[in-house]
Amino acid sequence: MSELPVRTERLVVRRFAAGDVTAFAAYRSDPEVARYQGWDAPVPEAAARRLVAGFAAAEEGKPGWFQYAVERDGVLIGDVGICWAGNRMQAEAGFTIAAAHQGNGYASEAARCVLDRVFAAGVRRVSAECDARNTASARLLERLGFGLEGHRRRHTWLKGEWTDDLLFGLLAEDWRGATAGPSIFACRPNLLVANLVASLGFYADVLGFEVGWRWSDRQARFLTDDEPPEPGTALVARDNVQVMLTQVAGAHPTRLHLDVHTAAQVDRLFREWSGRGAAIAEPPFVRPWGMYEMRLADPDGTVLRVSSPAP
Template sequence: MDEVPVVTGRLVVRRFEAGDVRAFEAYRSDPEVARYQSWDVPVPDAADLVAEFAAAQEGAPGWFQYAVALRDGGGLIGDVGVCVHDNRMQAELGFTLARVHQGRGYATEAVRAVLARVLRSGIRRVSAECDARNTASARLLERLGFVREGFRRRHTWLKGEWTDDLLFGLLAEDGGPDLFGCRPDLVVSDLAASVAFYADVLGFRVGWRWSEGQGRFLADAEPTEPGTALVGRDHVQLMLTQLAGPHPTRLHLDIPTAAGVDRLFREWRERGAEIAEPPAVRPWGMYEMRVHDPDGTVLRVSSPPAS
């Protein structure tokens, strides 16, 4: 798994840092934020918790806490936790957001980014639960594709009272965010010259490992799609494709699973989309379909093949 951070439209999802202690302690000590959570306020040992979060190994069994901060130098506004099971195939999810930033879609944006990352890592099931009175969290989970799987009456003794619990589950093959990434596909006349420009002049790294669904860069002599290379720097990735003559714009849309590609294929076909090429495993190892928009833009929609 590539190292965080992950940058979304408005947020940076990253590791915790020593400078996060004050903001972390402030929002976790808010009685309204902690109302349905397991900790008491004020949150104890905030500095120790942040240090523990910062040192944790992402993807290892146990909890990993992602810090959620505003882009452009904004501070910490919340966190998303993922607890990976010992079998490394299932996980639990939790999330917390500062009260002043609630109601703006930040939690949905952050959890969606973490879910996409978790599902790409090979996790097949994500579970979550919340207090039945916490309707905002329940709605967020349902927006992200979680299915309500259970209701446990008076199951948890929390802060001096029995609480009812809602149980949710998300399966990699039939849920989660369908589109988790878009890499513009720039059509070029001379692939070698363009790759050299991006690498030597602009400082991009070059390559793509087609056999895996993660953004890993190539070792020497590994296969690529003929006439196509990927270049990346910081949080930007571009596909470069060599084509002669007139050509449309191309976008490369990432899907976590082959089932997600099939689901979009059925949905878009029923809605009247022009499916130029139905889903199929391509020679470079990706499961891909191609869709044309009214202006001729090619949408290449792909995932790793079904295992």
């Protein structure tokens, strides 16, 4: 296993250190961050100091929990935990990101880094679970490739109430297949939409794209004078695909072709998007021209064709 720290595109994944106590106590004391977690907020500084000292002294890869500190621009913003089983072939994962840094893709970026290390070390399966109400965590696990394996009703007594648990699992072979290349890799359109808010809701909430930015300053946008200054244009992204959405009055349906490496990835997107309520116009099947393809439409009638070579 390579030495820590590891640098990703935007983050540093490293060991905990004594200087992390204040930041650690702050984000774990946030009631919203702690809502679905096993600890109670606030976390006293003395308790945070003991926890951080234990994290810093732990040995990565040994049975039990190892906590990875997640740093952005020199600031601790969260942590990813891995509980190694005694056989070192199975593990359990968990993650926490400070509220101020959520919604930027940091959790998935840090988790991918950690999962790469875990599977490279010979782990065959990683499990995870979350409160059934914690839809953000469930969606993150789906984006990472975890499959939903169970729903335990009224299983956990937590903070004065019985809660439902969602159970997820990820196998090493699925991880290698999912990371052999990005699911979607070739598309950079600028779609004209009638209602940017509705389109952002569809692409972000239903299809799992992340919102990169929104332009509201007319001087910063490449729009003509008759186009609306608000809300203007936004960028959404998933994997290596970036899609611009520009609000213009009227209907402007077109076609959006998303290229996917394998049929298994098409099926995974079909399950993910169907589970989020997307109206699938045509489920995946082999087309006469030899591509394995599904089709759905966005709120403006743009047809999304998601296809791979036939299996």
